[in-house]
Amino acid sequence: xxxxxxxxxxxxxxxxxxxxxxxxxxxxxxxxxxxxxxxxxxxxxxxxxxxxxxxxxxxxxxxxxxxxxxxxxxxxxxxxxxxxxxxxxxxxxxxxxxxxxxxxxxxxxxxxxxxxxxxxxxxxxxxxxxxxxxxxxxxxxxxxxxxxxxxxxxxxxxxxxxxxxxxxxxxxxxxxxxxxxxxxxxxxxxxxxxxxxxxxxxxxxxxxxxx
Numbered sequence: 001x002x003x004x005x006x007x008x009x010x011x012x013x014x015x016x017x018x019x020x021x022x023x024x025x026x027x028x029x030x031x032x033x034x035x036x037x038x039x040x041x042x043x044x045x046x047x048x049x050x051x052x053x054x055x056x057x058x059x060x061x062x063x064x065x066x067x068x069x070x071x072x073x074x075x076x077x078x079x080x081x082x083x084x085x086x087x088x089x090x091x092x093x094x095x096x097x098x099x100x101x102x103x104x105x106x107x108x109x110x111x112x113x114x115x116x117x118x119x120x121x122x123x124x125x126x127x128x129x130x131x132x133x134x135x136x137x138x139x140x141x142x143x144x145x146x147x148x149x150x151x152x153x154x155x156x157x158x159x160x161x162x163x164x165x166x167x168x169x170x171x172x173x174x175x176x177x178x179x180x181x182x183x184x185x186x187x188x189x190x191x192x193x194x195x196x197x198x199x200x201x202x203x204x205x206x207x208x209x210x211x
Contacts (some may be wrong), residue, residue, distance in 0.1 A: 002018055002019055002021060003018075003148075004016035004017060004149075005018065005019060005164065005166070005205075006073065006170065008170065009100055009107060010094040010173075010177055011177055011178075011181060012152070013151065013152050013157075013177055014150070014151045014152070015148055015149075015150055015152055015170065015173045015174065015177070016067055016148065016149045016151070016156075017146050017148050017166060017169050017170055017173075018146060018147050018148070018149065018167050019143060019145070019146055020145040020146050020147045020161050020162055021119050021146075022161075023140065023145040023161070023162050024162065025047075025140060026133070026137055026140055027046070027047040027133065027137050028047045028138045032047070032133050033104055033108070033112060033126065033129050033130065033133065034048060034069070034100055034103065034130050034133055035042065035047065035050065035102065035103040035104075035105070035108065036048060036071065036100070036137075037050075037051060037057050037101050037103065038071065038099050038100035039053070039054065039099070039100050039101045040073070040099060042126050043079065045073075045079075045100075046070065046100060046207065046209060047101065048103075052089035054100065054101065057101050057103055057151070058101075060103070061101075061103060064105065064106055064107075065106050065118070065143060066103060066104060066106040066109075067103070067104040067106070067109065067118070067123065068100060068101050068102070068103055068104075069083050069101065069102040069104070069127070069130055070083065070085075070098055070102075071083060071098070071099050071100050071101055071102050071134070072084070072085045072090045072096060072098050072099060073096065073098075073099040074089045074090055074092065074095055074096045075095050075096070076089070076092075076095040076141060078141070079141045079142075080141070080142075081099065081137060081141070082128075082134070082139055083130065083131060083137055085101070087096070098135055099186075102130055102134075103132075104126055105113055106118060109122070109126055112154040113125065113126075136164055139164045140164070141193065144164060144166070145162060146163050146164075146165075146166055146169040147159065147162065147163065147164070147190055148160060148169050148170070148172065150176065151154030152178060158173075158176055158180075160173075160176075164183075173206055181190070
């Protein structure tokens with residue numbers, strides 16, 4: 001395991017954040033709404049090879065009345081993708097350009113959202129969904145994926161991996177501690193009530209210990 005990149009003391013517990021070196025490729029391993037068709041001579045990007053050329057994708061989208069979004073790439077000290085080339089760095093004439101397309105099959109979209117027609121409002125929802133997919137893919141490409149380990153006295157008591165975004169990973173770990181914290185308080189209160197009913201002397205009652 002790599003070294004922790006962040007260590008936080010929280011409610012007498014230790015939270016360590018680690019880079020997830022074995023995270024899943026979201027567009028290949030998850031059930032994404034879009035199909036990603038990418039053509040690049042050096043990088044193996046995208047998740048579908050149903051069509052061999054850009055013209056075939058465009059023709060299918062027109063024939064099936066499906067949605068097709070352009071996908072752009074900026075390649076400089078790492079890869080960044082965008083659905084727009086109207087802003088820097090995707091306006092860079094040397095390091096940016098169109099990588100391919102994202103196809104949202106009409107029937108799949110209607111089924112996903114439980115609709116019968118591709119209305120303007122639905123198209124906007126689909127666009128926002130694809131934007132989030134691209135953002136997640138960017139995090140994967142940038143290695144912005146993490147895991148946490150929660151420990152007490154150097155003994156791991158909880159962990160989770162495959163969380164996108166370092167701050168989100170820390171917040172998730174804290175929420176787990178908070179949840180267990182509440183459970184511990186509730187459990188202790190029930191125990192105290194039992195001690196009181198049974199008239200257990202104070203010297204025999206244990207202190208509250210989280211986790």
